[in-house]
Amino acid sequence: MKLLWLDLNSSYAHSSLALPALHAQLANHASITWEVVSATINENCGMVVNNIYHQQPDIIAATVWLFNHEQLLHIVSRAKALLPHCTIILGGPEFLGDNEAFLRKNPFVNCVFRGEGEAAFPLWLDAWNRPNAWNNITGLCYLDNINQYQDNGLARVLDFDQLASPEESPFFNWSKPFVQLETTRGCFNTCAFCVSGGEKPIRTINMTTVRRRLTEIHRQGIKNVRVLDRTFNYDNKRAKELLSLFLEFSPDICFHLEIHPALISEELKQELVKTPHGLLHLEAGIQSLREEVLVQSRRMGKLSKALEGLQFLCSLSQMETHADLIAGLPLYRLSEIFEDIHILAAYGADEIQLESLKLLPGTEMRRRAEELGIQYSPLPPYEVLQTREITVDELQTARYLSRLLDGFYNTPTWRGVTRSCLLKDSTFLTALLAHLVELGLIDQPLSMEKRGLILYEFCKTHYPDFQSAVSIAWIEAGMSLKKLPAERVKTKRQLPPDTWQVLYGEYKETLRLCFLPTDGEKGYWFGFESEEQTIKPVFKATNR
Known part of the structure; x- marks a missing residue:
């Protein structure tokens, strides 16, 4: 029997764990021949189908999530037309809700899995060509031979720590810029917008196994590990143990973690303070800085504690801390989103990620959408279109604001000056957003230099007090001294003043000096450095 896995990702930088995670459990199924067709959602659909057709598989399997959903259905529907004998099975987060409507609308799909497949998928493979035996396979949803919908509930792998690790499969992809590591499964939290909200019990892998897997990851030369635990510090004792383990792989590996700032114990704070530079990259779950919004969203943890924890994390210069906000949450207004961005910037968050709420299948918020006054797209990615508190136009403004943050605040080159400007003048953020929208540039890809030019010209016209700050950022980024943001810079035969305050670097007479008068x-x-022709300055001083 030949099984073809359709590995469809949003880009080649990403890779799903589903294939190696499932394949690793099937080492004893010698009767299965595995083939893989890998592609991205941007590739020609016909070419992918052609690759599948020439493999002549008996089974096509794939993981479906909101960003590959549409393209994947185009591919498998065509494959089924060419290979009518082929059985198509799909799994993934798109099937955590009621799957009857999907199966009736897409009859080319034979069945779908709801939940975790490592234990149930091998059982299905033993009965793949005997649909009358599918009724005992937990998590499987399908239409039977009299077209009745059969729903076998939700599959959970309770012996999570006994699973073979994905890295043991030859299909584990070591060529990506990062790998994913799941040390726990489930979530203690009850967020109504999350597919893992209330997913219990929480199951863990012991430290010996985690160390063994990290040793192999390190041996493969991987520099970045994304820990998939929903909340790294749900158990502060375990979090401390993991931090100690991660230190064994410093400075070779940087670990990306999701952390709940409201739950950081004093003991964990002490451990975080001691971590070396570059070991951690933290995603701090915030969602909103409004207590009533968090309560309505059923997110656990006091807001006051979350703000205290976030302020602590942002004070740690040896790690990056990113904070997220979600536009479209019930009770969350556009004006409050702008205010929350100012608060996060004042804390010094390294990135502020503003996303639009998506009502995912299987979530409480999707089930209660009408009650909560939420209108959302019925098709992927299921984005919220309007709520009682935020209009269609205001949500569009929030999307534009997200683009602005990504282009300016979340870019190291322009982060410092953008943060400084918006904190010094409460009108700056809304004015810059209106300027970008008016120019028709808010949705356009902009080079780093183009962003600097826009920012400089905007400040020169509307916020002249910030003009020098943009010029300084431009110079320190190594941009051309012949372009507009450096128009006031003096480069010829510059000599140091009698006294100055050195801000960084060491002055040498061999340095080529330039002067920005303020x-x-x-x-x-x-x-x-004249000899090395470095584009960024190695020395900075002022006599202000």
């Missing part, structure tokens, strides 16, 4: 004879000096 107030008459006062301003900033930047030194460049």
Whole structure:
């Protein structure tokens, strides 16, 4: 029997764990021949179908999620037309809700899995060509031979720590910029918008196994590990143990973690303070800085504790801390989103990620959408279109604001000056957003240089007090001194003043100096290595 796995991702930088996770459990199924067709959602559909057709599989299997859903159905529907004998089985987060309507609308799909497949999928493979035996396979949903919908509930792998690890499969992809590591499964939290909300019990892998897997990841030369645990610090004792383990792989590996700032114990804080630079990259779950919004969303943890924890995390210069907000949550207004961005910027969050709420299948918020006054797209990615508190136009503004944050605040080159400007003037953020929308640039891909030019011209016209700050950011980014943001920079035969305050670097007479005046004879000096032709300054001083 030949099984073809359709590995369809949003880009080649990403890779699903589903294939190696399932394949690793099937080492004893020698009768199965595995083939893989890998593609991205941007590739020509016909070419992918052609690759599938020439494999002549008996089974086509794939994981479906909101961003590959549409393209994947186009592919498998065509494959089924060419290979009518082929059995198509799909799984993934798209099937955590009621699957009857999907199966009736897409009759080319034979069955779908709801939940975790490592234990149930091998059982289905033993009965793949005997649909009358499918009724005992937990998690399987299908239409039987009299077209009646059969729903076998939700599959959970209770002996999670006994599973063979995905890295043991030859299909584990070591060529990506990062790998994913799941050390726990389930979530203690009850967030109504999340597919893992209330997913219990929480199951863990012991530290010996985690160390063994990380040792192999390190041996393969991987530099970034994304830990898939929904909340890294749901158990502070375990979090401390994991941190200690991660330190064994420093400085070679950087670990990306999701952390709940409201649940950081004093003991864990002490451990985090001691971590070396570059070991951790933290995603701090915030969603909103409004207590009533968090209560309505059934997110656990006091807001006051979350803000205290976030302020602590942002104070740690040796790690990056990203905070997220979700537009479209019930009771959350656009004006409050702008205010929350200012608060997060004041805390010093390294990134502020503003996403639009998506009502995913199987979530409480999707089931209660009408009650909560939420209108949303019935098709992937199921984005919220309007709520009682935020209009269609305001949600569009929030999407534009997300683009602005990604282009300016979340980009290291422009982060410092953007943060400084929006904190010094409460009108700056809304004015810059209106400017970008008016120019028709808010949805356009912009180079780093183009963003600097836009920011400089905007400040020169509307916020002249910020003009020098943009010029400084431009110079320190190594941008051309012949372009507009450097128009006031003096480059010829610059000599140091009698006294100056060195801000970084060490002055040497061999440095090529340039001077940015900010107030008459006062301003900033930047030194460049002449011999090495470095584009960024290695020295900065001021006599302000």
